[in-house]
Amino acid sequence: MSEVTIHPLADVQSGQIGAGTVVWQFAVILPQARIGTNCNVNCHTFIENDVVIGDNCTIKSGVYLWDGLRIGNQVFIGPNVSFTNDKYPRSKHYPEAFQQTVIEDGVSIGAGSVILGGITIGKGAMIGAGSLLTKSVPAGELWMGSPARFIRKIND
Template structure:
């Protein structure tokens, strides 16, 4: 298998209406719904769910048990740690005739730690980092490290995630 080969594990459930880029690896029990677009060179680990019409850029790594729901758009070179949670509904109810998807944008190079919750309607800026377990309820500026519940800015970081300043 060359680096340009698309790999889809036999247990994955991938819609024939999804678009998946060259070199992407789709692992055990992944589900990718119709009209999802996934870039080149991505890794979708065990039990990832990609809802309909989701857009994921190139060279992204989405680890085990992440659900990426409709309305979430992920840029290039994004890392999403295991069990991170994206929401897409500001007022969740079992039945709501007026239900609408609230969009969320994850910019290029951002990193989301394990078990983080990303509340819909926000943007996580380029090369921002969300610490594991954080609950993000508002926009995160580019090159900013946030942590806690609710997440708060604690440092400025560089492209590799190293702290460059405690001033935010």
């Protein structure tokens, strides 16, 4: 397994990044973030402190991962996916704890989706591009739309 590759124009403050991971230009990764092995963190991304990313994940451009996000192994997060972590956000008023969002192993989230905080996306689920996900998704299901709804079971 190769070493971590960090583009010279990235701001990587974390020392908890697994071997084989590549971080592209203009990515910002805060000191306490944890990223697994063999991941691809594309340009123009931001990863906050209380974020855990598993192995073999792809984080495409324009994605911001906020405190409380837990991402499993082999997860694909498409470009410009938006996550939230505060149900009632106000400027300069912070909750005692941010909402925790769990993305289980093998999940794919399509480009431009919005994922509200405090939910779980089950193992192997897929979220269609442009979806607004307001509730948890069971394992192995395809959800899409605004708001997102169940479409069908996924057969691997």
